[in-house]
Amino acid sequence: MSEEDGSRKASSRLCNFQPVTHCIFELDGLLIDSERLRTESVQKILEPYGHTYSFDLKMKCMGKPDSEQAALIVNTFNLPFSQTEFESQQELQCRGKMGFIRLMPGVERLLNHLKSFNIPMAIGSGSCLDSFTIKTRQHSKLFDVFSHVVLSGSDEEVKLGKPAPDIFLTTASRFEDAPEPSECLVFESSLVGMEAALAAGMQVVLVPDPLVSIDESASATLRLRSLETFRPQYFGLPPL
Numbered sequence: 001m002s003e004e005d006g007s008r009k010a011s012s013r014l015c016n017f018q019p020v021t022h023c024i025f026e027l028d029g030l031l032i033d034s035e036r037l038r039t040e041s042v043q044k045i046l047e048p049y050g051h052t053y054s055f056d057l058k059m060k061c062m063g064k065p066d067s068e069q070a071a072l073i074v075n076t077f078n079l080p081f082s083q084t085e086f087e088s089q090q091e092l093q094c095r096g097k098m099g100f101i102r103l104m105p106g107v108e109r110l111l112n113h114l115k116s117f118n119i120p121m122a123i124g125s126g127s128c129l130d131s132f133t134i135k136t137r138q139h140s141k142l143f144d145v146f147s148h149v150v151l152s153g154s155d156e157e158v159k160l161g162k163p164a165p166d167i168f169l170t171t172a173s174r175f176e177d178a179p180e181p182s183e184c185l186v187f188e189s190s191l192v193g194m195e196a197a198l199a200a201g202m203q204v205v206l207v208p209d210p211l212v213s214i215d216e217s218a219s220a221t222l223r224l225r226s227l228e229t230f231r232p233q234y235f236g237l238p239p240l
Contacts, residue, residue, distance in 0.1 A: 017221065018203060019236025020185040023114060024171050025146075027125035027132065029062065029189035030207055030227075032101045034135055041093035042073060045086065051077045055211055063190030065126040065153040065161040098134045104207075106228030108142060109240070115145040117238045120179075122146050124171035124186070126161055128153030148174050162192040165200035172200070185235050187227070194220050205230065 029035040035058075042053045057076060061069040070090070071083045079086065114121055123146050125132065132151055136143050150171040152158040158166045172184050186197035186204045191212065197204035198219060206220035207227060217223050224230055233239040 017234050018182065020203065021183045022120045022122075022172065022175055022179045023185050023187065023237075024122050024124045024168055024197075024202070025187045026063065026189055026193050027123055027127055027135070029104075029209075030187055031104060031107050031123075032135060032139070033104055034098075034101050035062065035189075035209075037094055037097055037101060038090075041090045044093050045089050046073075046077065046079075049077065049079065055209075059191060059209075059212065063126055063162045063188070063193035063196070066128050066131060067153060068126075068161050098131070099137050101135050101138075103139060103142075105226045106230065110227050110230060110232075111142060111145050113240055114232070114237070119237060120147055120175050120177070122171050122175065123149040124152075124167045125149070126152050126167070147176065150174065162190070163195035163199065165196050168197055168200040168202060172202075185237075188220075191216060203235065 025031055027034070028038070039053060039058060046053055053073075057073070061072055064072070066087065067083065070086045073079070074081070074083050074086050111121070123143075127135070129151055131153070132149065148171070150158065150167060152161050152167045155170065157170050160166045168184070168186055169181065172179060172181060181201035184200075184202045186193070186200075186202050187207065188194050188197060188204055189207050189209075191208070194204050194206050194217065203221040205222045205224060206217050207224050208217055210225070214223075222234070231239065
């Protein structure tokens with residue numbers, strides 16, 4: 001699948017898109033520019049041990065619950081401390097910065113547009129509650145558009161993290177009118193998130209890191225460079 005930017009290519013594939021009624025969004029790297037801070041903090045922890053937080057490892061971590069990311073990094077490099085200690089060090093690295101994370105391009109416009117047409121929206125993220133609260137504090141008014149938030153790092157009902165479908169199935173079940181999975185459109189930035197959405201029986205708009213290859217993201221319903229180029233009418237939603 002070639003990169004989509006809202007051009008004629010996407011229009012020619014409209015027959016492959018099914019109308020939806022509900023939208024589910026990932027948080028990190030999709031709505032807010034938090035992955036940059038996470039990457040910097042991990043690299044600072046690894047530097048004294050001569051390790052590099054590679055792009056490949058970052059892709060394996062993205063979208064997973066915070067605790068699973070920490071465990072993966074600690075085990076990959078056989079670090080001389082526990083997963084819990086890694087999370088504590090990362091918190092120290094990020095302290096004072098998390099409250100100033102910016103929105104990703106196109107987010108505010110799209111969310112306000114969908115809200116104006118009463119499209120039900122929710123967040124399904126691998127974050128934990130404390131982290132989510134801090135990262136979204138300065139955007140709290142905008143985030144009121146979401147009917148609910150499901151965080152696999154804190155929610156006991158979500159048994160397995162991405163790429164398992166639990167997070168998205170749980171999020172869908174908590175909408176007031178509980179839509180069928182096929183009626184939900186997931187917006188994701190990670191490959192494991194894409195896999196989770198597809199496993200849940202949902203369509204997925206992927207906005208990945210530019211270094212993610214076209215082949216790796218070929219299963220996505222639609223790949224975009226930015227939410228700025230998303231066209232809601234492709235999925236039966238009111239056009240911008």
